[in-house]
Structures are given as C-alpha cells and as structure tokens.
Amino acid sequence: MVKTRFAPSPTGYLHVGGLRTALYSYLFAKKHGGKFLLRIEDTDRERYVADGVANILKSLYWAGIVPDEGVTQETNGKTSEEGKNGPYTQSERLDIYKEYSLKLLETGHAYYCFCTSERLEKLRADQQARKMPTGYDGLCAKLDPAESKQKAESGEKHVMRLKMDKHGETVFNDLIRGEVRFKNELVDDQVLIKSDGFPTYHFAVVVDDHLMGITHIIRGEEWISSVPKHVQLYKYFGWEIPEMAHLPLLLNPDKSKLSKRQGDVAVEDYMKKGYLPEALVNFVAFLGWNPGTEKEMYSLEELIADFDLSHVGKTGGVFNLEKLDWYNKQYIKNLSNAQLVETAKPWLKEAGIYNPEALEKAVDLERERITTLAELPGAIQFVFDLPGYAPELLVWKKSSIEEVRNVLPQLVEFYTNLDDADFTKEKLEEQTKSWITEKGFSVGSVLWPMRVALSGQENSPGPFEIAAVLGKAETTNRLSVGLKKII
Ligand code: GLU
Numbered sequence: 491m492v493k494t495r496f497a498p499s500p501t502g503y504l505h506v507g508g509l510r511t512a513l514y515s516y517l518f519a520k521k522h523g524g525k526f527l528l529r530i531e532d533t534d535r536e537r538y539v540a541d542g543v544a545n546i547l548k549s550l551y552w553a554g555i556v557p558d559e560g561v562t563q564e565t566n567g568k569t570s571e572e573g574k575n576g577p578y579t580q581s582e583r584l585d586i587y588k589e590y591s592l593k594l595l596e597t598g599h600a601y602y603c604f605c606t607s608e609r610l611e612k613l614r615a616d617q618q619a620r621k622m623p624t625g626y627d628g629l630c631a632k633l634d635p636a637e638s639k640q641k642a643e644s645g646e647k648h649v650m651r652l653k654m655d656k657h658g659e660t661v662f663n664d665l666i667r668g669e670v671r672f673k674n675e676l677v678d679d680q681v682l683i684k685s686d687g688f689p690t691y692h693f694a695v696v697v698d699d700h701l702m703g704i705t706h707i708i709r710g711e712e713w714i715s716s717v718p719k720h721v722q723l724y725k726y727f728g729w730e731i732p733e734m735a736h737l738p739l740l741l742n743p744d745k746s747k748l749s750k751r752q753g754d755v756a757v758e759d760y761m762k763k764g765y766l767p768e769a770l771v772n773f774v775a776f777l778g779w780n781p782g783t784e785k786e787m788y789s790l791e792e793l794i795a796d797f798d799l800s801h802v803g804k805t806g807g808v809f810n811l812e813k814l815d816w817y818n819k820q821y822i823k824n825l826s827n828a829q830l831v832e833t834a835k836p837w838l839k840e841a842g843i844y845n846p847e848a849l850e851k852a853v854d855l856e857r858e859r860i861t862t863l864a865e866l867p868g869a870i871q872f873v874f875d876l877p878g879y880a881p882e883l884l885v886w887k888k889s890s891i892e893e894v895r896n897v898l899p900q901l902v903e904f905y906t907n908l909d910d911a912d913f914t915k916e917k918l919e920e921q922t923k924s925w926i927t928e929k930g931f932s933v934g935s936v937l938w939p940m941r942v943a944l945s946g947q948e949n950s951p952g953p954f955e956i957a958a959v960l961g962k963a964e965t966t967n968r969l970s971v972g973l974k975k976i977i
Contacts, residue, residue, distance in 0.1 A: 492524030494706050495560070496550075497695065499531045500542025503756040504549040506809065507710060507740045507748060510774045514737065515708045516555045517775075517797035527702060528557035530579040531695070533688045543569055543579075549757035553767045554790050559702075575702045580694050587689040590697050590727070591650050591682055595635075599726040600682055602638040602648045603630035625678040626651065650683040652693075652719060660718035665706075665735035665799045672718045680719045692716055696723040704732050708799075711736040735799050738778055741806040748809050760814075764837060764863030769817040777807030787820060815861045822863070827854050834863040841867030843874055851959045855951040873959060876968055877946035881975040886938035891976055894939045897931060898973045901940060902966055910962050919954045943972030 494515040498508055519526040528550070530543055539545075547563040550556070559573035571578055594600035603626070610626070617624045630638070631653055642648045656675045664670050682693040689697070699707060714736040724731045740748040748755060754763075760770050772788050779802045781788075788796070825833060827850040834853070838844040849870070856869040871877075884894050904925055912921060926936050941953040944965065950956065957965040 492519055492522040492705050493527060493559075493703050494519040494524065494708055495527040495529055495699070495702065495704050496555075496557075497529045497531045497698075497709075498546050499534060499537065500539055500546060501534075501537045502539045502542055502545070503758050504546045505755050506757060506760075506770075506774060507755075508546075509549065509553060509555075509757050509770070510740065510777055510807075511709055511737060512550060512555050513553070513771060513774055513793075514735075514779070514797070514799075514802070515706075517793050518706060518708060518799065519558075520794040521797055524705070525558040526555075527573070527704070528560035528562070528578065529698060529702065530561050531691060532579060532581045533691060533694055535686070535688065545758065549761065552761055553757065553771050555771075578702075580689070580698065583694070583698070584687060584689075586701070587683065587694060587697060588687070591689070591693065594652070594682070594723075594726060595639075595650065597726065598635070599653050600650050601631050601633070601635065601653055602642045603651045603679075603681075604633075604638075604641065604646060604648050605630060623676060628679055631679065647685050649681045649685050651679045652682050652723065654679050654719065654722060660721050662717060662721060662731070662734065664714070665733055666738075666802050667714075667736060667804055670714065670717070672715070674718060674722075677718045677722075692719050693723070696720050696727075696729075699732055700724070700727070700729045706733045706735065708735045708737065711738055735802070737802065738804060739806040740777055741808050743808055743810055745806070745808070753809075753811065762864070764834070764865065765814065765818050766821045766833065766863070769814065769821040772821075773814045773817045776813075777809060778802050818861055819858075822857060822860065825857075827851070827857070830857055830866075834866045837864050837867050841871070843867055843871065848874075855955055855959055859951070872945050872947055872950065873956075876971065879942065879946040883948060884939040884942050884972055884976060886934045888932070889935040889938065893935050894976055897936050898939055898943070898969060898976075900929070901936060902969045902973065905957075905962065905966050905969065908962065913958050913960075913962050913965065915954045915958045918957055922954070939972060940969065943969050 496508075496512040496515050498504065516526045532538055543561065544567070547561065547569060548567070551563050556562075557572070559575070560571070560578040562570050562572045564570045577583055591600060595602075613627060614624050630651070654674065654677050656677070658674055660672045660674055662670055680692050681690050683689055717734065721731060742748055742752045746752070754760060757770070768789065771790060771793075775788060775793050775797070776786070779797065781796045782801055822830065828846070830853045831838070831846050831849045835844060838849065843849070852870045852873040853866065855873065856866060860866055860869050885891050908921065912918060922936070923933070926933055937953050941950060941956070942948070944953055944956040944960065945951075960968065
C-alpha cells in the first residue's frame, strides 16, 4: 500500500511551499488508495517554536489535508496521535534513534567523534583557504572502536558520525527529475547523533520513513543533495529505499525564491485575509502541476482523481497573487448567499454586522465585487449605515445641481406610490425606466443621484439592486436624505 508523509519542523508556521508539499503527498496517497502520514520533525531545538505544531495542524485541517496516521488534531483543536507506528514526534523517539545508531556502530558503519568545535572551525577555515570542498576529514574514524566506546561511555563529549563510503556514485531515479547522480567522494561523514543525544534530520528521517512504512517521499528540492547520505543509511541497514520525488522551488513573479520580503508566505496569513481554503488549495495545486488540459477549477476530490507526479514540472512554480485572487473570486461566486454569510461569519462578527437574515440579501450586492471575505463587511457596511457624503457627489458629470433638485423629489414621489412588492430589482428597473422615458429625463441624470443617495458612495452596485435590498421605506428615506443635502 502506498504511504506518503509530510514531515514539517515546527519552526513557526506553515509556509505555502509546505502546504504544496503536504498537498501533493496527500493527493498522491489518496489517488493510489493509500495513506497520508504527518510526522513532526522537531530535533532542531534551537529553531523550535512552542505553538508551531498546533499552527501547522490548524492550517492543514483548514485546507482539508487531514492525515490518516501520525500527529492529528481532535475536534476541540487539541493535538493527538493516530496509528501504530508512533510516537510521531521525533523528540519522543530518542530511544529508537539510539538503538539504531548503536546498530550502525556495531557493524562499523558509524563512529564516535570527539572533535571540538574549535578544531572543526579551524579545519573548515583551512579548507576554505585552500579552496577545497569543506567537510569533516575523518580523523576520529581512525580511532580504535573499543577505545572510542569507552571514552564515549565515560561521558566525554561526542557525536556519532556516518562512515560514508566515498567510492563511486549514488544513482537514483527521482519521480520528477529522472535519473540523478552524485559523486560519493563529495559527501561528508554526516553527524547522525548530536552531542545532546538528539539525532540529526538525516538520521531521523531515514529511520522514521522506514519504521513508519513510507513508500513514497515527496518533498522540496532543497533536500535532493542529502539523498546520497540517506541512500547509504538505507543500504547499511539493509532496508528498501522508498521512491522519491523532489518538488521544484516556489518562485516570486521575478523568479527569485519565494520569500517573506515580497509578500505573505504563511498559510495563516491567507486564512486571516479571507481566502477560501478551496481557492488556496486549487491555486497551490497548480504551482508546479497542471493536468495538461484547459481545466483550472479543481476541487480536492477532482485533484485526487487527476493528480499525477508525471505532470509536475522540473522548473519552479511562480506564485502569482493575481491568480490566487482570481481563484478566490470564482469560489466566492460559487457560494450561495447563505453559505457566503456563514463562511464570512468571523469577519462579519468582528465588524459587528453579523445577522444572517438581514445579510443574505445584502451580500448578494457585493459577492461579485469582492476578492476576499475580509473585504465583505466593509463592502456591505453602507447597507446598514448610510455613509456621510458630500452633496456634490449627487451630481452626475453630464448633469447639474438644478437637475438633481428637479429629479429627486419626483423620484421620491414616484417610489412612495409604488407597492412594497414592486421593490425587486427587475420590477424597479422596468418601472423606473419607463417612468424616466415618460418624463423625458436622461437615464444618467436619474440613476446617478439615485445610486449615490442609496449608497453614499461614488462606486457601488447598481441603484435597483440596492433599492431592492433596502426595501421601499429605506429607499425613499435615503432619497429624501439626499434631497435635503441640496435644497
Ligand atoms: N523536516 C524537514 C522539513 O522541514 C522534512 C524534509 C523531508 O521531507 O524529508 O522540510
């Protein structure tokens, strides 16, 4: 059975690049009827952030990427675990790493290293000065293993290193890049266990991927140069090597590496701004993958059906915010009014205008005009509170204040004589337009001041749509308010 994993380090938040890695891993597993696992790689204690795990989980669940196994989130938001291969947080697996590192030591594939950081720094500086590749020189590999063991056990500060076989090449088939080759002589004797007893990423990732039954590793291309070390570890342990796919970088529109400096990179930022998860997921899916057809709108289920690593490009995916905005508008359009009110609830509540009944009609006015949910309260605010506006705004550019003085009172009278039931967009439009013709007014000289009086804004939805939402009483009231401004 196919099993993929997403293995983030809890260093703060989920990056959109991480979301893409998680999404592709999830899609690949689901497409093949397999499982998707979430593992927390928290062995770098210096970069550890306390609520990092909760934050990652929140973002993943929001996006609909729910793990079958590993670290999970309960409905109350608490972090939990699912599965028989746990614990799934690396800092809770130190005994396991110790056990496996000792196996390597016994078979002579690893050794204790007692070199001080001063020695390592000097070594590095010398290598750089001589323009040589930097790396450990293998000094402690020459020590007698029994003596080393004794020294380590007596408490002398040490790390454990991989005895890298420097002969030949490591060749593997990347599912995106095809055959990849690395010269082993350039690969360092990687530290496997640090002096604090924690494993390094390289050691823990191999042990865990094996013990957790991972069949396909999908991750960012920054890890591709680490593969030779990993492959050697798999070989030393006699374990089967999982399939691997390294995803191209995410790029800014200017083709530089996607970074905070050019905009938001945390999934949370997009959540807070009112992007719909469906839109962000659809957008992120296309950062590097495309189905090879014209189809652009994809639900998560459709992505599962059509996703394929062979359609992931080798070059970086460009993060184009305009495209994300386009997706968000599409998904907002697809919501019913009631769904839109419900989805935008946090923002509407914060603005103090959450009232589902009153809002259902109001949101219809702005649904095609907004890009994000966060824009909705501001956009519909005028329905509930008429903003103050300057009297001149009532005058259409091809008209005059005298004309407004003439037109508005007649319009108020005309609407006062209509029935409440006439206040639908269609009926109002039809009746008002024939009234305009009858009166011999120009369309703009009536509809412009009407729209401004109803919205209090220079730009707004059309006057009949607004009048239908406001109803007869509020429409005539606002027209009269406008009138008072100019007499
Ligand atoms: N913990 C690594 C990261 O933060 C995972 C790399 C991998 O998937 O092997 O990206």
